[in-house]
Amino acid sequence: MSDAQHVKERIQLVRDLSNEMAAYLHTLPDNIWRDPDVYASACEGWKIADVITHLILGANVFGMSITNAVKGVVDPPMGWSRPSSPEQGMERLVDTRNAIHEDLFYDFNASCKRFNSILLELEESSYSLPTWHPYFVISVDRLIDIRASELALHSWDIRYPIDRSARLSDRARPFLLDFLWRWLRSGFQKTEPLDSPIRYRFDLTDADGGYDVTVSGDNFTHTPSDDSPADVTLGCDTDTYILYCYGRLQLRRSVRRGRIALSGNEALAARFTEWFRG
Structure with a gap:
């Protein structure tokens, strides 16, 4: 209801x-x-x-x-x-x-x-x-x-x-943050289960904490960040986090322009948009 x-x-x-x-x-x-x-x-x-x-x-x-x-x-x-x-x-x-x-x-x-x-x-x-x-x-x-x-x-x-x-x-910003997991779910491209999950961490520079998107191949989770190690960390503000996840921003261009601070496995970072498509 x-x-x-x-x-x-x-x-x-x-x-x-x-x-x-x-x-x-x-x-x-x-x-x-x-x-x-x-x-x-x-x-x-x-x-x-x-x-x-x-x-x-x-x-x-x-x-x-x-x-x-x-x-x-x-x-x-x-x-x-x-x-x-x-x-x-x-x-x-x-x-x-x-x-x-x-x-x-x-x-x-x-x-x-x-x-x-x-x-x-x-x-x-x-x-x-x-x-x-x-x-x-x-x-x-x-x-x-x-x-x-x-x-x-x-x-x-x-x-x-x-x-x-x-x-x-x-x-719109609070709504989009709440709606984001449904957007990710609707565009998730599942594959065979991975040997080890891939954790993408969005470390928000204008808020306390951030969010982790953890992909296991045939599924994923979207949770507030914790102390677990991440394979890829993207430091950015809330707007950039939302726009990137919704497919509005390109990773390399955003890194080059200083909109995203990328650390971790760059090859895995590039795969995010393969897992999630609008």
Whole structure:
């Protein structure tokens, strides 16, 4: 059973992050929408306009999924299906982006308003209902968490190419720390069991302690750091830890730029992104 107060806090977070992003998008030049192929985002292979289109589509399909869930329907919303390949998914995204064109900012605001209104109208008893997602069936409250994570990360994806000092939203950071283990779980690439587990330690420079990700091949654990020896230690701030684990930062570049202080087995360090893929 979902914790009602917890879900309500997540709903408020989605609203806050929607408003934060809308306020930032309002400051961007019109060429972002008129000439979208020029403006890259920090999300690999996506332009800023692609990211906004993705968030519009997400709000629309998640909203319909939740509306269906309240009616007891867990089928895909009418007209929606999972892309058969990443290439088809990207083709759909670009086609939608081009169709919306200069109205992306307005469509983003409208889609957020519709989705957030659906969330506010939910009864507490609906939070645990099963609902459709393109890749799985999950509860409504988990779908809300996914929306919050996308708004939080994609906001940084949009800001970073324009402002290299961009940081994660202060509102989003605690949530992303809590959500991180689920992200790692969803992208974990299991193999045969290892003879010896590999311990990756993230030693946070702006907080007390840090986190250990220990990979055993067919499984992994994500725990607060302890006194156990680590095979690889990455010293960094909390934002860098989150962004690296979410696949937004490259290890070598981050080390070269002083964003990550790396110690231990460098070959094992490079394997982290083989174990965990977004």
